[in-house]
Amino acid sequence: MALATPASHGATTAASLTTQLTGAKRDIRGRAVEAVLLATLALSLLILVALVVNLVQRSWPVLSGRLGDFLSSGLDASNATEAGVWQAIRGTLTLAVIVAIVAFPLGIACAVFLEEYAGKSFFARLIRINVRNLAGVPSIVYGILGLTIFVKFADGITGGRTVISGGLALAVLVLPVVIITASEALRAVPQSIREGAYGVGATKWETVRSHVLPSAAPGILTGTVLALSRAAGEAAPLLLVGGITGLLRTGDQGLWEQITKGGFTSMPVAIFSYARQTGADFQAVTGAASLILLILVILINALAIWLRNRFEKQW
Amino acid sequence: MMDTRVTVKTQDGVEGMDANNATEAAPVFRTRDLAVYYGDFRAVRDVDIEIRGQDITAFIGPSGCGKSTVLRCFDRMNDLIPSARVEGTVEYHGIDLYGKDVDAVEVRRRVGMVFQKPNPFPKSIYDNLAFGPRLNGIKKKSELDEIVESSLKRAALWDEVKDRLKASAMGLSGGQQQRLCIARCIAVKPDVILMDEPCSALDPIATARIEDLMQEIKQDFTIIIVTHNMQQAARVSDRTAFFTTEVNPESDRRTGVLVEFDDTQKIFSNPGDDRTEAYVTGRFG
Amino acid sequence: MEETRKLFHKDLSEVHQELVRVAAGIVESIPRCTTILLEQDLTGAETMILADDDVDRRTHELEQRCIQILALQAPVASDLRQVVAALKMCAELERSADLVVNICKAARRIYGHDFDPRLRGLVVKMSEQARQLFSEATSSYATGDAARAAAIDDMDAFLDDLQRQFIQAVLESHSAGRIDLQVAIQLAVVARFYERLGDHAVNIGEKVRFEITGWLPEHSGADRFRQRRTEGTTSHPAGGESS
Numbered sequence: 147m148a149l150a151t152p153a154s155h156g157a158t159t160a161a162s163l164t165t166q167l168t169g170a171k172r173d174i175r176g177r178a179v180e181a182v183l184l185a186t187l188a189l190s191l192l193i194l195v196a197l198v199v200n201l202v203q204r205s206w207p208v209l210s211g212r213l214g215d216f217l218s219s220g221l222d223a224s225n226a227t228e229a230g231v232w233q234a235i236r237g238t239l240t241l242a243v244i245v246a247i248v249a250f251p252l253g254i255a256c257a258v259f260l261e262e263y264a265g266k267s268f269f270a271r272l273i274r275i276n277v278r279n280l281a282g283v284p285s286i287v288y289g290i291l292g293l294t295i296f297v298k299f300a301d302g303i304t305g306g307r308t309v310i311s312g313g314l315a316l317a318v319l320v321l322p323v324v325i326i327t328a329s330e331a332l333r334a335v336p337q338s339i340r341e342g343a344y345g346v347g348a349t350k351w352e353t354v355r356s357h358v359l360p361s362a363a364p365g366i367l368t369g370t371v372l373a374l375s376r377a378a379g380e381a382a383p384l385l386l387v388g389g390i391t392g393l394l395r396t397g398d399q400g401l402w403e404q405i406t407k408g409g410f411t412s413m414p415v416a417i418f419s420y421a422r423q424t425g426a427d428f429q430a431v432t433g434a435a436s437l438i439l440l441i442l443v444i445l446i447n448a449l450a451i452w453l454r455n456r457f458e459k460q461w
Numbered sequence: 462m463m464d465t466r467v468t469v470k471t472q473d474g475v476e477g478m479d480a481n482n483a484t485e486a487a488p489v490f491r492t493r494d495l496a497v498y499y500g501d502f503r504a505v506r507d508v509d510i511e512i513r514g515q516d517i518t519a520f521i522g523p524s525g526c527g528k529s530t531v532l533r534c535f536d537r538m539n540d541l542i543p544s545a546r547v548e549g550t551v552e553y554h555g556i557d558l559y560g561k562d563v564d565a566v567e568v569r570r571r572v573g574m575v576f577q578k579p580n581p582f583p584k585s586i587y588d589n590l591a592f593g594p595r596l597n598g599i600k601k602k603s604e605l606d607e608i609v610e611s612s613l614k615r616a617a618l619w620d621e622v623k624d625r626l627k628a629s630a631m632g633l634s635g636g637q638q639q640r641l642c643i644a645r646c647i648a649v650k651p652d653v654i655l656m657d658e659p660c661s662a663l664d665p666i667a668t669a670r671i672e673d674l675m676q677e678i679k680q681d682f683t684i685i686i687v688t689h690n691m692q693q694a695a696r697v698s699d700r701t702a703f704f705t706t707e708v709n710p711e712s713d714r715r716t717g718v719l720v721e722f723d724d725t726q727k728i729f730s731n732p733g734d735d736r737t738e739a740y741v742t743g744r745f746g
Numbered sequence: 747m748e749e750t751r752k753l754f755h756k757d758l759s760e761v762h763q764e765l766v767r768v769a770a771g772i773v774e775s776i777p778r779c780t781t782i783l784l785e786q787d788l789t790g791a792e793t794m795i796l797a798d799d800d801v802d803r804r805t806h807e808l809e810q811r812c813i814q815i816l817a818l819q820a821p822v823a824s825d826l827r828q829v830v831a832a833l834k835m836c837a838e839l840e841r842s843a844d845l846v847v848n849i850c851k852a853a854r855r856i857y858g859h860d861f862d863p864r865l866r867g868l869v870v871k872m873s874e875q876a877r878q879l880f881s882e883a884t885s886s887y888a889t890g891d892a893a894r895a896a897a898i899d900d901m902d903a904f905l906d907d908l909q910r911q912f913i914q915a916v917l918e919s920h921s922a923g924r925i926d927l928q929v930a931i932q933l934a935v936v937a938r939f940y941e942r943l944g945d946h947a948v949n950i951g952e953k954v955r956f957e958i959t960g961w962l963p964e965h966s967g968a969d970r971f972r973q974r975r976t977e978g979t980t981s982h983p984a985g986g987e988s989s
Contacts, residue, residue, distance in 0.1 A: 265543055338580035342642070344541065346593035346649050347570030356592065357582055692820060729822040731960035741822045743750040 198440070205433030216434060221390065221411055221419070226427030231435050234416035237309060237389075238378055238442065241412055244313025245320060245377045250370050252317075253324030257366075260325070261332040262354050274329075281322035288319040289386030297387055307388025309410035315383045320373035327369025331362040364454045371450030375443050381414035389415035413439040487554075489514045489653060489683045490535055494549035497530045497539065503709070504530050505717035508549070510702060517675060517684045519694035519725065522704035523740070527717025528687045531704070532655050534558075535685065536572035537565040570597070573646035577658040579638035581630035581645075586622050589630045589641060593649035608648050616644035617674050636667025643674065647682075654678075656686040660693065672697050691741055694725065701725045703737045754819045761811055761832050768804050768839050769884040769950070773877060775846045776943065780873035783853040783936065784866055791850040801843040805836040812836070824957075831957035835887070835950060842880070842946045845939045852932045852939075859929045865919060868912040869933075872940040875905045879947035886951060892958040895951035905944040912937045 202209070208216050212227075219230020256277075264270035292315025296304050304311040335358050343353040359366075381389075390409045411419075417439065420432040488511040495508040505527030512518050512535075520528035530539070537558065539545040551558040558568060570593075582589050590609045599605060609626065613619040618640045622633070630641055639659060646654055656675075660668040675684055675697055688694050694701050702722040706715035721734045732738045749755070775794065782790040812833045815821060821829055879901050886895040913934055920930040952963045 336580075338576060338578060339582060341538070341541070341574075341576060342580040342582060342645075343592070344538065344569055345536070345574040345576070346596070346645060347566055347573075348592075348596055349566050352596055361583060691822070695822065730826060732823055738823050742825045744755065 198437075201433045201437045201440070203433075205430050205435075205437055207427075207430045208434040209437070213434075216431075217438075221416055226423070226425060226431055229420065229428075229431045231413065231416055231438055234411050234413045234435070235438070235442070237312075237410045237412040237415075238439075240309050240410070241313045241316055241384075242374055242378055242446070244310065245317045245374060246370075248314060248317035249321050249324050249373065249377075253321050253370075253373075254328050254366060256321075256325045257328030257332055258354060258359070261329050262350065262358065277322050277325050281326055284382075285319055285380050286382040286386070288315055289383035291315065291318065292383055292387040307409065312384050312387045312389060312410060312412070315387050316377040316380060319380065319383060320377050323373045323376065324370060327372065328362070328366045331365025331369060332358060334365060335361045364458045367450055367454040367457065371447055371454075374446055374450070378412075378443055378446060379414055379439070381412075381418050384412055384415050385418070413442065487514070488512055489554060490685075491552045492531075492534070492549065493552075495531065495534065495551060496548045497527065497534065498546040498548070499542070500544040502714060503716050505704070508719045510719060510722055512683065512685060513700070514683050515679060515681075516700055517679050517686065517698045519698035519701045520685065520687045520704060521689070521691055521694045521701060521740075522717070522720075523706065524689065525715055525717065526704035526706045528702075528704045529657055530717065531719075532657055532685060532687050533574075535653070536574055536655055537568050538574065540565055570649055571651050572653045572655060573649065573651040574655045574657065575639070575642050575646055575659045578662050579635060579642050581633070581638050581641050583629070583631055585627045586630045586633075586641065587626040589645055590648045593645060597649060612644040612648040615647055615678060616640045617670065617677075618644055634667075636663050636670065639663060639667070639671060640674065643671070647678070651682065653683045653685070656684065658687055658689060661689065668693070691729075695729045698725045701728045703728065703732075703734075703740060705736055705740065751819070754815070754821075754825075757811070757815060757819075758821075758825060758828055761808060761815070762828070764804065764808055765832055765835055765839070766884060766888045768801060768808075768843075769835075769880070769887065771801070772839060772842050772846065773881045773884055775843070776873055776877040776880060779846045779849040779853075780869060782850055784869065786853060786857050788854060788857060791853050794850045795847050798843050798847045802840060805840040805843075809833060809836045827957045827960060831953040835953050838946045838949050838953070842943055845943050845946070849936055849939050852936045856929050856932050859925065861925050861929065861933065862919060865912070865915055865925075865933065868908065868915055869936070872905065872908045872912060872937065875901070875908060876940045876943040876947070879905060879944045880950075883947040883950035883954070887954045890954070890958055892955045892961075895954035895958075898948050898951035902944045902948045905941060909937045909941040 216230050217235070218232045219228055220233050221231075222229045260270060260274060260277075264273070292311060296311035296314045297306055300311075304314065339357050339361060340353050343357050348356070388409065390411045413435065417432060417435045420428050420435060490510070490512040492508050492510050495510075496506040497504050508527075508531055510531075520532060522528050533539045534547055534551050535553070535558070539547060547559055553568070553572070557563070582592065584592075587609055590612055591605045594605060594608050599608070610619060610623075613622065618637060621637060622628075622641075630638065633641060639662075643654070643659075660671055663671070672693065675686070678684075686694070686698065700722065701724075703720045704717050705720050707718050708714070709716050721728065721732060721737045723733065727733075728737060729741060732741065738744075775797075778790075779794060781787070782794065812829050815829050819825075879898060882894065882898050882901065885891070886898070916925070916930050916933045916937070919925045920927065925933070955961045955963075
């Protein structure tokens with residue numbers, strides 16, 4: 147819609163100008179697009195809400211009846227009234243810790259090397275391509291990797307089918323994701339900050355440590371949170387590496403012994419286990435466990451967002 | 462082509478170019494046959510220039526003439542660009558700057574740089590200034606405090622920020638940020654300060670303050686400024702180098718060359734080369 | 747590359763051309779005022795005196811234009827020299843036009859008195875020489891010929907000589923009783939006017955040289971002063987020198 151300027155129409159009166167400015171055709175197409183986008187958003191939210199509602203409905207008997215008991219009982223695939231998720235929660239948290247300890251430093255260090263030190267050599271390009279490919283490898287393949295290397299080959303260190311093997315398998319799974327997101331965050335740091343540091347005579351490491359990493363920290367944290375969420379929700383590798391699906395008796399072993407020698411399970415594995423059982427009771431148990439997992443993941447995300455905001459404010 | 466090393470300042474107008482009073486000042490930088498390549502592309506060639514101490518030297522010329530490229534040779538900033546290659550010699554107080562044993566980090570401690578867009582670190586004002594000295598091993602708070610204060614005072618910024626040293630540097634105005642970057646440079650007590658179009662992102666008043674600042678600090682530092690604002694070069698510098706581009710007949714790409722390097726008052730009142738005349742007056746063709 | 751700042755350069759060339767026109771007008775006015783002097787043409791004198799107002803106006807406007815260019819365009823290098831030269835030339839031209847007017851006023855004062863052919867002949871010669879000098883100066887400015895401008899100084903020496911001859915002849919005429927004191931004084935003063943016209947032409951030539959090459963004339967006093975100082979024979983109190 148061309149606006150007629152007073153210069154182009156010698157005889158334009160104030161009145162006609164007013165009608166042109168105010169009586170304009172509405173931007174129909176724009177508003178239609180806006181409506182469609184809104185509808186899409188609503189639909190997505192609707193699906194999410196429906197999912198949650200469905201879960202709550204299904205698990206209501208457990209939630210209302212024996213929530214406390216549910217949270218403190220152990221894995222029991224035979225008896226729905228005594229089935230619980232306590233060991234699964236513990237397992238998921240332990241796995242998360244192992245993933246954090248192993249994958250994050252390793253992944254961030256790799257990203258720092260690739261972005262700050264490696265440059266554009268053929269070697270660096272090769273690594274970057276491979277990392278991207280690895281990020282797309284199906285998780286069950288990591289399960290087989292975990293089985294072969296961590297369970298069988300490194301038996302002495304990991305103790306076989308323990309939570310350590312599971313954690314390591316998950317760490318390897320999310321490592322490419324951590325590298326990629328950390329790389330993106332480092333790349334987003336403007337070159338001017340590096341130049342400013344070099345300009346006063348900083349070495350490369352001093353520049354990275356004092357300026358690049360802190361600037362990239364929010365982005366890196368976000369990436370690690372995504373990785374952690376993904377790890378918390380994986381079932382396939384753990385099934386192969388030894389997550390227990392039936393009945394898990396922990397006995398009276400100490401915590402360390404349990405971790406290094408005992409069996410383990412995690413929330414997704416437990417859900418998988420319960421979902422396979424028949425009967426309405428188990429359906430409720432499955433639903434409740436799913437809800438708990440959802441809440442767990444949301445809590446992890448919230449923690450990371452809080453951490454990121456704290457970091458951003460410092461700067 | 463180049464003027465000889467006569468150091469008598471003619472802007473005082475009293476002595477004139479009296480040969481009996483001329484003193485030899487050893488140059489801070491001297492280049493010979495300097496050329497810079499980005500990959501295959503020769504960005505600038507055959508630069509022979511001598512920069513004297515305690516002078517403000519300006520590099521002027523149209524865009525693409527290589528003046529920033531040459532500037533960045535003096536503190537080895539071109540090292541940060543993977544495809545950049547420097548040929549010829551660049552001497553700093555007689556030492557080959559690109560020699561095998563020369564540490565670029567040490568060079569940059571002595572040759573500081575202020576960039577076109579102010580780039581304070583996303584930290585507090587205090588930490589911005591303390592960063593460099595801390596790198597150099599100064600840890601005591603009292604010493605750092607003193608350095609921070611003196612640098613800010615020399616950069617004419619102390620009065621404006623002395624009550625909020627812990628505030629983020631990103632909250633300062635553009636002109637203040639640039640003066641902060643200059644203070645940051647000064648804090649490591651360099652020998653030379655390079656300025657790459659330091660005022661192009663600033664308003665006229667901020668620009669004027671920085672030009673005044675340059676005059677105040679030039680006693681202690683050698684300053685080289687790249688500017689596309691000819692008036693600024695005329696106002697501020699003692700010596701001016703004019704670069705231009707020449708089309709390379711084989712590759713049909715433009716390479717930068719140094720055309721004329723002389724006292725600023727001569728460049729702007731009666732330049733020797735026609736190309737300089739054409740550029741400063743805006744008459745081409 | 748294309749020329750930039752076209753409006754500014756057009757401004758500069760208009761100033762240049764107007765100065766040439768004013769100077770050319772003065773060149774023509776020299777023989778005319780001589781005729782007025784020799785023929786004692788009162789109406790002619792009146793016209794020329796009034797016409798000087800127009801020259802004043804034009805040089806004044808040129809000066810203002812030059813100052814405006816300095817303020818608004820910040821000229822450098824040859825442009826700057828051109829404006830500075832133009833400013834100085836306005837003063838030279840305005841003074842030169844005033845000298846022509848003075849010759850006309852002298853014509854009024856000696857009205858009714860006659861003077862002998864020898865004197866008249868010398869007046870014509872001086873007028874012609876002054877006119878030629880001024881014409882050379884104007885041409886060298888118009889064409890930007892610094893070499894030609896440099897040659898004006900030599901021509902001026904001849905005019906100075908003519909002036910001395912004329913003064914001599916006037917004194918002889920007076921002592922021989924052919925002309926009375928008033929007329930003699932006026933004629934002597936007129937000779938000065940022609941000689942001053944020549945000096946202004948030399949000055950214009952110097953401005954041309956400055957505009958083209960940046961050369962500034964050094965007046966002999968400055969050189970003498972420096973000589974004395976290096977020889978150590980000058981002793982003057984501190985701050986006695988002005989810049």
